[in-house]
Amino acid sequence: MAHTKRYAHLLTPLRYFPQSAGIILTLMVSGVMVLAPPALGQELSVHEGTILLRIARDTLSEYLNRQTTPKLSSYEVTERLSQKRGVFVTLKDRHTAELRGCIGYTEGYKTLAEAVIDCTVYAATRDIRFRPLRAGEEKEVVIEISVLSPLQPVSTIEQIRVGVHGLVLTNGLKTGVLLPQVPLEQHWSRDEFLRALCRKADLPDRAWEHGGQLFAFTAQIFSERH
Template identity: 40%
Template sequence: MAQTTRPAVWAGQFYPDNPFQLRQIIEEWFAATLSLPSAKNIRAIIVPHAGYIYSGSVAAKAYAQVKSQSISTVIIMGPAHHYGFRGVSIDQDARYQTPLGLIEVDSPWAAKLAQLTGYKTIPQAHKQEHSIEVQLPFIQVAWPQAKIVPVVFGYPRHKDVQKMAKALTKIMANPQVLVVATTDLSHYLPQAKANQVDAQTIKLIENLQAETLLQKATRGENIMCGVGPVSSLLLAAKQLKTSRLHILEYRDSTAGGGPASQVVGYVAATLEISPPSSGGKTEEALTEQEKKELLRLAREAITLFLQNKNPPHYTPSSPRLLEKKGAFVTLHHKGRLRGCIGFIESSLPLYQTVIQAAIYAAVKDVRFNPVSLDELPDVEIEISVLTPLTKITNPAQIQVGRHGLVIEKGRQKGLLLPQVALENGWDRLTFLRRACLKAGLPPNAWRQGAKIFTFEAQVFAEKPKEEA
């Protein structure tokens, strides 16, 4: 039997029907979103499904957190708005059209979910449903090859939520499957009341209170339209026990120009699942004592060099400081940058790398005059210890706030530390352009053959004098 194609019913109403405009706005939202430094192993997100003018940027914040992960299948759970029924419908064999092209249903995963829950396809539930459709362009931009499993919830019932939650606990073990639960919050209340109700609802979501949300909704309380999808996800998260839910943003429809007398609320959240311990060796963070030792050593190195041009003779107390690592030393004077030099990779032990970087930052950064002994007491020292470089081919893998960047083309190379993007409020695109400029390359060189490397850093600094 030929695979059916569901047309883009809501293009031009809920979101742009022009493919270039649609892709551009989503890419801009993604680029403007700061990734959580700690975000990893995200298995599910909660997003709204209103018109993009109202809630698109909120939804983008959740998708952007997962964009760097390798996702092959997205299970989208939304509430029914246009066809009334009881139970749950799982579309098992179709293609969905959007202005960006076709996106296929992952039939094997849909069949597996149907087998685990006992639910089948109710075609009428999917024909007009916008809560699923408005998610598709985000998925197509983030993961062009991904397939979907559309799931529509009818009138919310406790047994449906339990069945779906049980199935999700098994499915979310797969890191290439993302679960999307979509809901809007309170509908058409005055803004002050809506914000108050939504704050209480968000607190329940944050604390994984699926049962309470379901009870409120079945009593007819105006808290959210997608209580079935959200409660199923939260109940599964609670059963998994190793999950953490992060609320990313709350906004109401007034931000998109809607009237304050009739407000709809929107929330974005991510759900992380901690993987089981593999027993493998991971790179350990420096201890507080080791950080203090390196900071003292950096100051001593600068002081001795300014006094007699000699570096200190030193034997570190910790064997960890004998490991070969790259490091940068950054100097600030009264809140302003005073020097920054380091080594991406080093053949020297860490403590010697810090000694050399500290001296070079003080006297060899060509952007500044050498630091003098008189001003040294007012100079604050910051050290960044680097992980090895990782070459990437997909810029979406860059997590602003977590990754530093190295851009390289020919003999030209530029580095920006992770903290630089956060300190300047840069998004991913600006970070890439600035790294290109640092390398002496055109700002779009990262699109034109330049190699992109990421790294992470342990960053620590001296305490200001008033705190010392």
């Protein structure tokens, strides 16, 4: 019941992207890698993505070395960066590209700028899958920021597009999230993507057919260069 109430405002049909929409495109602009999905209606500019990356990079350095975080008044926080949206911060090893931490919000609990500070700290120090980063190790990771669209309920798995949609699966207190870029990096089919999502949530295969709730989202992704 709690989950139904929480997602009540999302009960609109999942947007279907036609074949011509293609998968995520990779662009390189001013040293920032931008993975751009089909139009979201609230897209950030490359400049705004660069600001978020700068906030995340400064946060990582300040927190690991001085246990402080930067003041947002030092940055150009635009109107879009002041919106409350879901966002994830991913840290990858600069040399191997292996995951080093990934934490985020699927919904807009804080402004994008504020949430990026939180998620950067948490990805570096509170992802229980990895040893926390130590002072000086901020130079050894690359930062990737995924800005999420609102979650949309999935009515049929045929709507899911690998490389376009990220997924959230919930059942009771169990939740699994996989970002749109993950199945591309792992070379998964849609079925493999869904099975991995169920494992991430610690739920059986096809859990959405047995009381689970399945949601999709797109993401605008900004990454530092490796």
